Amino acid sequence: MAIRVEVYGDSLIDAADEILEEIEPRAREAVREAADMLLDEVRRLLQLRSGPPAAPEGEPPAKRTGELLRSWRRIPVSVKGRVVSSGIQSRHPGANRLEFGAVDKRGRRTLPHPYLRPAMERMEAPITALLERAL
Amino acid sequence: MRWDAVEQAIVAALSADDELLAVLGGARIYPASAARKVEIPSIEYFMVADIERESLESVVIQIDYWARGRAQAAQIERRIRHLLHADTRRTLGGIEMATLYLDSRDHDHPEPGVVHRSLDFRFEPVRERYTTS
Numbered sequence: 001m002a003i004r005v006e007v008y009g010d011s012l013i014d015a016a017d018e019i020l021e022e023i024e025p026r027a028r029e030a031v032r033e034a035a036d037m038l039l040d041e042v043r044r045l046l047q048l049r050s051g052p053p054a055a056p057e058g059e060p061p062a063k064r065t066g067e068l069l070r071s072w073r074r075i076p077v078s079v080k081g082r083v084v085s086s087g088i089q090s091r092h093p094g095a096n097r098l099e100f101g102a103v104d105k106r107g108r109r110t111l112p113h114p115y116l117r118p119a120m121e122r123m124e125a126p127i128t129a130l131l132e133r134a135l
Numbered sequence: 136m137r138w139d140a141v142e143q144a145i146v147a148a149l150s151a152d153d154e155l156l157a158v159l160g161g162a163r164i165y166p167a168s169a170a171r172k173v174e175i176p177s178i179e180y181f182m183v184a185d186i187e188r189e190s191l192e193s194v195v196i197q198i199d200y201w202a203r204g205r206a207q208a209a210q211i212e213r214r215i216r217h218l219l220h221a222d223t224r225r226t227l228g229g230i231e232m233a234t235l236y237l238d239s240r241d242h243d244h245p246e247p248g249v250v251h252r253s254l255d256f257r258f259e260p261v262r263e264r265y266t267t268s
Contacts, residue, residue, distance in 0.1 A: 057167075057169065058181070058182060058183075100197070100240060100242065100253060101167070101181070101197075101199070101242075101253075102242060102243070103173060103242070103243075103244055103245060103251065104245065105245045106245070107172065107173070107245060108169075109169045109173070110169065111167050111168075111169050111181065112167075112181055112183065112197060114183045114197075117183050117195060117255065118183065121193075121195060
């Protein structure tokens with residue numbers, strides 16, 4: 001299952017049509033930069049420790065093969081109507097399981113090893129500030 | 136950050152709700168543990184920690200619940216949201232805090248008919264944030 005986080009430049013919603021053309025290039029650049037900030041933080045958290053052993057429950061997972069780390073990509077910037085968006089996503093099968101925890105077919109449990117939500121919490125203020133400055 | 140106090144406040148709020156306890160068949164509200172077999176229905180809570188942010192004020196908690204069927208799931212989730220989400224700050228378990236629903240998701244579960252979902256809430260103790268020391 002893919003996991004995806006999007007970043008929106010909401011200020012465009014209130015802009016008049018004639019202003020939109022002026023703002024759009026700046027908005028695209030700002031949203032791309034915001035997505036990169038989030039991506040960098042996710043990648044940083046995924047490299048905090050190497051394993052085995054596995055990371056303690058509640059902490060970002062230990063890097064083993066590096067596949068999860070490499071699987072995270074920025075979503076290309078897109079413009080739909082007055083909303084400019086980008087974000088990050090991973091299609092790695094462990095991306096969801098490690099972030100949120102899971103119960104497998106035998107009833108065995110994996111508790112969460114959050115790395116995405118801590119990255120979002122940490123980057124929310126800097127990304128908001130970036131978008132406010134740019135837009 | 137008093138995450139332990141936040142956890143206690145959450146458990147106190149959930150455990151004091153007769154409607155929720157009736158759906159669960161008792162106080163089946165536990166800290167998440169890989170060693171314990173999942174009870175159905177039940178609720179578990181888990182702190183979404185960031186190992187580098189011990190001094191941050193806010194805490195994000197993941198609340199998992201398991202239910203038999205969508206109807207029971209709706210009953211449980213309705214109570215969790217009602218008890219833990221508020222637009223204004225309030226006192227929860229003796230701690231004044233802002234509490235906010237953030238996100239939710241479905242999870243697969245191996246047993247047919249069992250619904251497993253999790254919800255994230257942000258808790259921000261107000262007293263601790265604004266009290267000077």
